[in-house]
Amino acid sequence: MNQLPMHDALKSLAWLEGTWKTEYVGQGKYPTIKPFTYHEEIVFASIGQPMFNYVAQSWHPEKKTPMHRETGFLKVIPGTNKVSLLLAHNFGLTTIEEGEIGDNEIVLKSSSITRLTMGCKDPAVVKISRKFKLIGEKLHHTVYMATTTTTKETEHLQAVYTKQTAIV
Structure with missing residues (x-):
């Protein structure tokens, strides 16, 4: 597929386009699980529309086995600093997160979370918030969540990424 020009609505996020990879391990924690x-x-891939296609894939640092995958769209409302992230997670969760674009950062909070009624383990995720922030040449990503047993949003994931490629 030919690369289409980036939509004007994404220009404030042009720094985000490309492939980002952790150089050092990310950290996962939560009160109900082992760190x-x-x-x-x-x-983050531009498709010529006011959104990026988004795919995140994590794997175990020693075993190299897949851990988590989420795919979706990061959409900007043209003419605004408003942004939404629509994701499907491989363990049966879908999320809609909405927020704003700041100075080299995106801050999002969940507005909708749905999960499969069969095959999902408890506790259920009830809130998610996240921040993507460019600091120098590194992308910092932090995710907070609340569940049916830990109702206060608590840090869950934290990682720093280096850009591998710029999609041209």
């Missing part, structure tokens, strides 16, 4: 580490690759 863990992971590697991850995130791709």
Whole structure:
């Protein structure tokens, strides 16, 4: 597929386009689980519309086995600093997160979370918030969540990424 020009609505996020990969392990934690580490690759790809296609894939740092995958769209409302992230997660969760674009950052909070009624483990995720922030040449990504057993939003994931490729 030919690369289409970036939509004007994405120009404030042009720094985000490309493939980002953890150089060092990311950190995962939560009050109800054992802390863990992971590697991850995130791709933000322009498709000529006011959105990026988004795919994030994490894997175990030693075993190299897949851990988590989420795919969706990061959409900007043209003429605004408003942004939404629509994701489907491989463990049966879908999320809509909405927020704003700041100075080299995106801050999002969940407005809708749905999960499969069969095959999902408890506790259920009830809130998610996240921040993507460019600091120098590194992309910092932090995710907070609340569940049916831990109702206060608590840090869950934290990782720093280096850009691998710029999609041209």
